[in-house]
Each structure stands twice: as structure tokens, then as C-alpha cells.
Amino acid sequence: MTEQLDAGLVAERIAESDQLGRPSDAHEVGRARRRKEDARLVTGRTTWTDNIQLPGMLYVAFLRSPMAHARITRIDTSAARARPGVVAVHSGQDFADEQGSLPCAWPVTEDILIPDHPPMAVNEVRYAGEAVACVVATDRHRAADALEAIEVDYEPLEAVVDMTEALAEGAPRVHESGNRAFTWKFAQGDIDAAFRDAPVVIEREYVQQRLIPTAMEPRAVVAATDGETFTLHSSTQIPHVLRVMLAMTTGIPEHRLRVIAPDVGGGFGSKLQVTAEEVLALLLTRRLGKPVKWTESRSEGNLTVHHGRDQLQRIRIAAERDGRVRGVKVELLADMGAYLMLVTPGIPLLGAFMYSGIYKMDAYDFTCTGVFTTKMPTDAYRGAGRPEATFAIERAVDELAAELGLDPVEVRRRNWITHEEFPYTTVCGLTYDSGNYEAATDRALALFGYDALRAEQAERRARRDPVQLGVGVSTYTEMCGLAPSRVLGSLSYGAGGWEHATVRMLPTGKVEVVTGTSPHGQGHETAWSQITADALGVPFEDVTVLHGDTAISHKGMDTYGSRSLVVGGVAVLSACEKVKDRARELAAHMLEASADDIEFSDGSFKVRGTAQGRTIQELALAAFAAHDLPDGFEPSLDAESTFDPDNFSFPHGTHLCAVEVDTETGASRIRSYVAVDDVGSVVNPLIVEGQVHGGIAQGIGQALFEEAIHDSEGNLLTTTMSDYLIPSAADLPEFTTDRTETPATSNPLGVKGVGEAGTIASTPAVVNAIVDALRPYGVHDVRMPCTPERVWRTIAEARSTGPAGTGGPPEASAAGSAPTSEGGLR
């Protein structure tokens, strides 16, 4: 590493090295440690799955259906087989007896329809991009070339693109069993009473457009076998879950299957999946006895990585005149796509408990219908159900405020759970353990300059500025730390939500932490080292974190749902405590004292009131030598722990967004963005801030730029990064971030999780701001993404269809005076 650092960095490094002596006030937890992961990533010494080369390796390419819905009447692979370098060509028929069905682990209702999902289509394709054949060749180019020589005859069937039409009588069927996958209901309190004679009822429909997660690393798989055991490298978030599921799907015994997630370039839920390509790679290596590799292109990925969101939401709020909410009723249609994948049906249900947000109310009613369409299946995407819920309630609360002529922050204050009311059991039955919405909101308002922006807004409205200013508020909470196993069981999820850690004290005093979490950008190697360094009193540098390989990390539930720190980090802490208990017992023996008289601080076990002691490193060596151990003491200090939380965690925060909307062009520009998040105690503020930044960016992406668009025949039109727009640096503002810290009471670290917070909070903040800017034009909603064209059309439409005057001058409505016919859109 260079010594020619700038002075600031040098000073910081010196400060860091000073801490190696570990003075008693030194804590690793809470420090802005630079990441251990970075060295290999900034120098290019990475192990992405596509980097892996094995002797004799063959390359797989898939032929994919160009139609959304069709019967396969003939496949001729003979010409492809004759191409140079081609080792094998297979159609779905060749795998029919062994490929099984891709798993769905979340049958949300007893009568849910879970259609067979063959990894490679055999008789019928149900979305454009579904694999119908594959070529295995000596290099990737030859494999791709030979695809062109495969002949497939399709008999077109009717595409099913629209959810409402899919449910209509006589609609063409995606599967014989019908297009309604399930209907799931949840109700608390007397919803009819809440709406009966309610002074104010707000009813809105929102479209959660379909998104493509777009992790920067495309998926890749390398499968190999020695005839007995199988090794699968995959760009996955879930090596452990994948191993179990692949064993069940392929029949390869679990103990002969090793799954490795090497360096993984982002996931955001998209790599929380058991994919067709993973299964087929294993089947191909079993067939051919050679290692095989498949790497998707981005265009292939846009078609075949599971998509996110895609819900139609109807939300109704019953409220008093003063803005207090009586009850909320939600009806959802959730687009499953063509099949139910790993947790497809459960995604909207993860939001089911979040539509009450941070608010108190007496009644709640939720219905979700899962609908099959001939599109790529949907599944987890950052936030998974909770962004949709938060968007709907936060948008609707703004509508309520507008209806009542109240400030949107004030309406929230009148409804939210106050800090002295925690722990608070919500109408949805969740017990929020801690929080302080007042503190986060007050801090955000101050950083944002809320009053000044409102004054500017009024001034722009008054002078009919074609560029209007909108202020968007989003006060969110989410349920994180997935999940208490008992709760998952009650929701019919197929597994638990615990997490595992092993802490090994090596003879030289260094520490190996083995975690069941599977990071792909989150910095677990750094954060888990900080937790371990504090718990064991060892230097941060002396800790190595191992993960992502089922042969090394034998047990785990992997990384998604903001769970890693809240469940996996706590497991690390708990395993460290067990190591310490063992070390204490050994120290007592060596020092000829009672274990009760042994004190631990700064990595040393001392006899109370004396200088006599042993360091944890000395004890590790003594345990290794095993010359003088207490009777019955196994020669090791190692310990493991499996932690299963009792409750979810509930991060919260207030995000404020100021957007300038050019009413002549429809263009929106985010002028400022303030996020004050409360994620409980913080292990590494650098990592937390980074997660918040990235989350906000993805939420803004949904609000302004991103949408997977299908034509009426079910063809995806946004197959490339030229068509599906994720935000670039030039599209985003600088974010102002701050934190309040209300520790979680549900775990010993006090942590709540941060991975999804930004995404959940930011989308409604941005759209609320745009709608706020346009309210004087009679605009009550802009469908996402709020592209310039859509904003422009919305203004035009409001002007032409609204009641007389709604397209009038901005200042009229703002001031509450009678609108005139001038101004507005010109």
C-alpha cells in the first residue's frame, strides 16, 4: 500500500495504528473503519464467477424463446451439433426426466396454485426469454454461434400481459389451472366501523411498475464434478439456501454438493433465487463429466433475472377532520409473472404488515391476489414488499393532508406513534420495540430548511414560475432482520430465519470468524471483524471473516432482507461470548482461581484485584497445546452460535426531497435530498452511510427512471441498459444524511438493519415532491417513473379534464383563492 498518502489519511492511519495497543476506551464498534474487502476490489484481484477457469471447461449458451406464450411443436438440434467446437446440444425434452421443477418455498395459502416450473421449457413457453435449448461448446463464442443453427417451431398462444385482463372471465390462461395464483387476506379491527360515517375518505390507486434489479455483475455459474461430488460456483446471495434447494431439485445428495458464492457483484434480491441456469449447469456437468460455465449477457439478464415490484395498489384511508386516521384498507393485485419462484408469492405479503407505517389506527384490512401473466416471474427486489407498502401509505397520507389543507408533516405528527409509546403493538400486530419519529423528523426538517423551501414554493406559485418547487415527505419504518423462525412458520414460509456463526481461536491468537451470511458488497468482513475485536479484545487486523462456501461455512441462511447484521452479526457476538466463557474457565484453571473471580478486559482475563492474568492469545495457545486443561475441557476455545431472533427490527427515518419541476418540459430535477435514518446502534458509520446512499439512489431510480416495459404481445422492450435506465452520477444529487440512534431492544447489539431503508424511504419522498409541485395544476398523482413525458402529459390532462380552473395559475390554489383561467401549462 502506498506510503504517499495525503496528510489526512496518514493521520487517520496513525490514529488507527495507535489503537492496536487497545487502550480500554477503544471500541471498534462505531468506528468508521475502512473496509477490509477493498484491497482486492480496487486492484482487480477479484474472483467473480466468470473469472474462474477450470481445466477442460466447456461453455454453455441458452437459446431463449422469442415469444411470451407459445407451444413448442418441433426442435431440430442436428445442424447445431455439427458446428465446430460443439460438444452437446440439448432441448428441454432431453432434461424432462431429470430436471424437476424450480422450487417455490413460500406457499402463502393452502389453495395456492404452484405450477410446475421446468428449468428448461419442454412443451410450452410462458415468457419471452425462457430457455428452450442449450449448446455446450469449447468456447463461449462457438456456443453462441451454434445457437443460430437450432431450429424451433412455435405455435403462438395468446399472451397474458395485463393483470386485470388476466382475471377477467374467459381470459387466455397462462396455466391450465388458471390465472389466479392465490388470494391472501388479513384483517384487524372493525374496518367497516372505521369507514362508516368517516368524515374524510381518501381512495387512491397506485401502480408499482415492474423493475429490473440490475446488479452490476451479470449472473454466472460454474459447475464441476469428479463423478462423486459436485461443486457449483454461482453469483448468488444464498449459497446455503441454494444448496438445500438444489439437492431437493436435482436429487444430488446434499452432502455431495458444495456451493460457493465467490466475489459477488451486487444482488439487491435478484440473486436470492434458485435459477434454471444453476440447475441446468449441474445437470450438464453430470452428463458430460466436464466443468461447464455459463455467463449471461446483460440483455439476457434483463429478460431472465427475476423482476421486482409490479403491483396495482388500491388504498383507502378513513380519517377524522383533524387528520387522525381511523383505518386503512388495501387491495393489491401482484403480478407473479409466469411461475412462482423461490419467494415470489411472499413478496407482497412482506408488505402486508407495513401499510400502517408509523401510524396509529383502529382497523386495517388487506387483500392480495397473486396473478399469473406471461412475463418473467417477479421476486425479491431491494425492500421486497415494504417499499410498495411504504409508497402507498406515504403517498396517501400526503393526499389526506392535501384534502384537509394541512401540512403533510403535521398530519403525520397527529398520527404517528410517539416516542414514549414504545414498545407499541401496531394495528397489524407487529410490536415496534423502539423508535423516535419526532427526533428524526425534527432533525431532517432542520437540515432541509423546510420552512424556507415552503416559502420559496409559495413565492414561485405566486409569480407563476414555469419551474415549480415541490417538497416531498416520507416518514417510513420497515420490518427488518428476517426473521423470527416462528413467525416465518406462521406465514407458511418453508424455512427458518436464524443465522449461524463460528468463532475459531487459532493457536497463534488470530481469529477466524465463519459466518452464514453471504455478503456481496455489504462489508461483512469489516463489520464482523469490528464486532469480534470488541468482544474478544483482539486487534481488528487479527480477525478474518470466512463466508460464502458451504464447505467452509457449513450452516447459514445467507443475506437479504436487511438481516445480516441483525441476525448474523448477533450470532457472531454470541459465539464470541461463548469463546470468552471457555477462555475464562481455562484462565481460572491456569491461575488457580475461581472462574467467578476472573475479570475480562482488553483481551485479558485477570484475577480480580490482581495483575495476574492471561491474554486471550495465551489462552488460545494453551488450549491448542492442551498440556494442562481442566478435567473434561476439550482442547479448543472455539464456539458456535445459532441465533434466532424473537422479533423483527424496525428502522425508521424521515426523508425529505425538494424537486424542481419544469411545467413546460415536464423535467424534474432533485434540488436537495435529506435523509435522517434511525437504524439503531451503528457498527460502522461509513458502511451505514454507503447503504443509505445506494438505497436512496435505487428508490429514486424507481421514482424517475426505471420501468420494465412489455408490448401487448408480452415482449420485453427494455432489454438493454440503453432502454432500462438506471441512474448515473449525472442524474443524482448529493445526499445530506444524518442519523438518530434509538437502539433496538430486541438484540444485544441494538442494531436494526440498513440495507433496504433508503430504497423504501426515497421513492415516495420523490413522487410526493413532484405531486406537491403540481398540485396547483390539479394534479393528484403522477404514475412512476415520473419521466418528463409523463409529467408533461399529466399536467396537460389535468388541465383539460379537471374541473374548471384546475389548470389555473399556481398561486390560486396555493393561496386557496379562486382559480383563474390563466397560467399553468403554457
Next chain:
Amino acid sequence: MPRITVSVDGVTYEEEVEPRLLLVHLLRDRLGKTGTPIGCDTGNCGACTVTLDGRSAKSCSVLAVQADGSEVVTIEGLARGQEWHPMQEAFHAEHALQCGYCTPGMIMAAIDLLKDDPDPSEEAVRRGLEGNLCRCTGYSNIVRAVQRGAREMARQEAPRETRPETRQEAPAS
């Protein structure tokens, strides 16, 4: 097949290549330069950015034969031994990467950006890196890292007697 001579990270290679072979596939599949990843197939993402005769190029948009006689530097050729390039240091110091997949291209593009604008404003960095996409960071820390790297590169390049006083950097938190 055409025969090309290309220097990559200071090593000269002579290779026979298909005319259609992309530079990025030459780098990754033939020369083992896997530090340069591929993120898309339309030239949008910039993950595969390298320098070609001193200027940044998306190696997915260059044919290997076009690099004949050229000098290519990849992320793997930036450090001198154990000594990182200031831009690599800056990305680490500012937490400008999470999954790290876009990072090689981002760093190579950032270094090239400074050739035209050695002291870029926030706005200039954002515009200059428009062709490099990151899905993790939201770019704020990348912008800071590029500005930090720029200052350090200017300091290192300045003659000793005229070096400006080094500025104290607050940790990013």
C-alpha cells in the same frame, strides 16, 4: 487469423485473434486480465474501462485487432508493486465502492477524466463519469473519491518546492 501485438500492463503479447474478438475478451479470456469485468453488452455501463494509448476506452467497444500496436493499461497495472495509485487509495478512503464490480472501470475513467480537468468540481465529476454506472453507492462517495484522488495526484506531480500544503481530510463519516 490476424496476428496482433499489444502491450498490456507493461507486458507485450503477440496473439492470433479472430477479427470479431473484443478487446475485453482478449484481456479476460486469453491474457487472464480478469480484473477488468464486463457489465453489459451495449457499451453503457463502463465496467470494462481501460486506457488505450493513454486515454480511457470501454474495452467491450474495441476490437482486439484495433488495439494492435497499442498500449493498454488495466486496473491491474495501476499499482506500483505494493504501492497503490492515488485513485485506488482514494476509493478505499472514501468508501467509494461496495460490491466493487464497477470499481475498476470507475477508477480508470476517473483517472482519464483528470487529464482534461485536473481539479474537477462535483458537477464535472458527475458529468465526466456519466458513462460508468454503479448500482451500489449512489455515487456520492465516488465523487468525493475522485476529488480526493485528484488532489493527491496533483500533490504528487507538483515539484517538491512548490507543493501546496496538504489539506487535512476529515474521515468520510
